[in-house]
Amino acid sequence: MDNPNTYGGKALAGTATESAAKKAGEKAVDRGLNAIIDFVKNKYGEAQVKIGTVFDRYLHNATQRYNQIRTLTTGTMPRRIIGKDSLYVQSGLNHNGEEIDTSSVDSLLQISRNLLILGTDGVGKSMLTRYLFLDTAEYERYVPVLIELRRIGIQLSGELSILDLIYSCMEDFNVDLPKDQFEYSLQLGKYLFLFDGFDEVKSSLAKETAEAIQKFSAKYPNNSFIVTSRPKAETSPLETFTTMESMPLSKAQAVDLASRIWAKDEKTMEFCRQLNEILYEKHKDFAENPLLLSMMFLTFMRNSSIPEHLSDFYKKAYDALYSAHDNQDKGCYRRDFECKTLDENEFKRILSHFCFHSYFKEDYEFSEAEIIRYLQNSLDKLGLAEIRSIDYLTDLRNVVCMIIKDGDIYRFSHRSFQTYFAAYYSAHSLTDEQQKRLFTNILSDGDVYFGRIDYYDLLMQIELDRFAENALECGLRNLIQKAGATQRPDEFLLRTAYDRIENHTSSLDEGHTTNERIFYGVISESSSYYDSNILSLFYRCSKSYYSDFDDITHEYRSNKEQAIKNYVKLILQPEEFRKDGHEFVILFEKIDTTDCITDDERQRLYNLIIEYHWGKGICMRITEWLDKLDMKRALLESPSFIDNL
Structure with a gap:
């Protein structure tokens, strides 16, 4: 690439020449591999060089494996990612509010050679990684190597080696690669390293793994590196990696994927019709996620309807799998259980x-x-x-x-x-006491809590009241007591939960329009993870408890957001804004010490942040909830308590 580190360039689809090359079956990867072979020969001599044969075998064997995938809907029958009857549907990546084409890795590498792709569970990060490997192995001029990061766990903390991890992943494909030749070849810069699943690295190794990737990419900067992960705090050491976000499926993409899941029979066609006309808009949170869309398909096949909540979704999807009939060929035979005595x-x-x-x-x-x-x-x-x-x-x-x-x-x-x-x-x-101890242990560890958000969200849907009492009540009572001793309780709780505000752009809706959002950073190390996490969880719970929580309208938040940004512009210097002013980070400490605004303006800014984030305030919501809890318990003392149940 002429300018591999260019930021903000617009990604374009493949040129007509590239398309013609693909149709002709040209393997551009051979150009990269031949360059590596010649480079290594210059050092080791032709007779000693095995790297060409080794990589031919690696690419052949790895392509055979990575092009076969089994999903929830395919059962034991693998499907192809590319080729005839393929399951893969392309979706874009968001970079600074702009959609980046993923049909070729070149489109991504025009942005940067170091990329971090973030996305929630089920959005297809691993599928994209496999597709990029397969496409690059066939059509691009890089030699792709796919590394499953969860395997870093076989190494010892303090001794992590990305080179050893890459080497072991390649050895799995029956190759005998001279390690010294491979390490020497890294200097040429012809490799594309695809590190899949950073979020599957154990939390105890996550930060060290991120730092090891950072050092490895810095040591061999002419190569290209792509890391995929769920949003996770431990990716922060990847400071030279440009972040992109997985984009949700558009309606057209969702319908396309649904049509590929199963045989094109009447029920599949009916699901696709309803998805296009009704279900996509009604269940957009599900339909725009490939995993959840597959589960929608399964539950529709069994029930001809779709549940409203995610926990019900998993339950019905499991039920569909448990009692599934393999009806691809209308044979409808039931798969037999080995454990016949289990109900x-x-x-x-x-x-x-x-x-x-x-x-x-x-x-x-x-x-x-x-x-x-x-x-x-x-x-x-x-x-x-x-x-x-x-x-x-x-x-x-x-x-x-x-x-x-x-x-x-x-x-x-x-x-x-x-x-x-x-x-x-x-x-x-779990009993109430077991739950309380479990939640206390988790909430006291900020890193562990961060990776448990999906677990907590599901628990809220399964048993909101019991979960809230066992996870939150004790911590909230202590916090309200502390906040009540201050002059500005809501500001006290804001500072307990966060230490900064950030603004960045995202492009998440089907029309790909740019939306700016303000959110809050992690707590400072001097704060209590337990207190911060209690507040964060209550904020999530309160959306379920209070029907009026959505009174924070889009217009209301937009007005508050603009007012906050106006104050921030007074405080920060132009060079402190990133990416043409579309992203900023400001610590509360800087707000407290700046002379650029008056004390009254400073207080107004904090009030705006509180109103933007919590609406009418968090102290009032916590107090209301605790009062309702006390009232419910007091009613148990009534002689007619049954009437109150």
């Missing part, structure tokens, strides 16, 4: 116990011995030791499709199911 509730109890324990130990993939050990522990704990763990594992794989086997590794068909059943177990099997 449906017992089967779910074992699964939820297994998911709960593996989730909180941050184990997302397993050797056969490891998953058997987990399952045997669940069977023993639940008094079902007569069930063989290997039989239960077979049913998890072949009947309900919760687990898939990839080589010698077992993993969840999608991690979101592990999260849902961890929440299900918490709700249905």
